[in-house]
Amino acid sequence: MSCLFVTVPQTSSLAGCLWGQQCHLDIPSLPHINLIPMMAKKNKLIPDTTKGHERVMIGMPIPKVYTPQIHTVESTLKPTKYWIPINPNNTTFDAFFRSGPKGIGLQMTHRIDHSLAPKGLDELKKRLSTTKAEDRYFVFIIPQGQVFSCPKPLKKWLSEFSFFILEMECGKYC
Numbered sequence: 001m002s003c004l005f006v007t008v009p010q011t012s013s014l015a016g017c018l019w020g021q022q023c024h025l026d027i028p029s030l031p032h033i034n035l036i037p038m039m040a041k042k043n044k045l046i047p048d049t050t051k052g053h054e055r056v057m058i059g060m061p062i063p064k065v066y067t068p069q070i071h072t073v074e075s076t077l078k079p080t081k082y083w084i085p086i087n088p089n090n091t092t093f094d095a096f097f098r099s100g101p102k103g104i105g106l107q108m109t110h111r112i113d114h115s116l117a118p119k120g121l122d123e124l125k126k127r128l129s130t131t132k133a134e135d136r137y138f139v140f141i142i143p144q145g146q147v148f149s150c151p152k153p154l155k156k157w158l159s160e161f162s163f164f165i166l167e168m169e170c171g172k173y174c
Helices: 009-029 118-127 155-160
Strands: 032-041 044-047 054-057 062-066 081-085 095-099 102-108 136-143 162-169
Touching: 009 062, 009 081, 009 095, 009 102, 009 136, 032 136, 102 118, 118 136, 118 155
Parallel strands: 062 081, 102 136, 136 162
Antiparallel strands: 032 044, 032 054, 032 162, 081 095, 095 102
16 A cells, blocks of 8 residues: 555655555564565665575564663564564664574665665664574565665675565565
């Protein structure tokens, strides 16, 4: 439904809020997600259509809001939780959870591009500190069929996270 609001500039921020909330409702209830890998091309990260999808089990984590000043990194290590920052417009990521050895950060966006703030990536890395770099995933959740890219992050971040896309259809997993 948020897709309806995207075409009118005055309602674009409302679309983002609706999209994010719908994703927060849907994702924790999914048994698994199929992630599309991204690759660096020139100065952007784009979907890598030459590789297959990576299937990640979710295991029904329980949504929980966290406050960075109150919840320590250690308190957000529980693998049965889907953590949502209390700040509704958190820098870089909108939620994170764990799936086995993997730590997965999520950014919901209905836009065709999205930037990555180093401060937000650093915070997410701290929250996923118990995972190895190859097991740290950053996932952009976009509407199904949406063209998407983001500016290529610094080399440091390309070695700290693997970047993916998850397509969803207005609240329905694809």
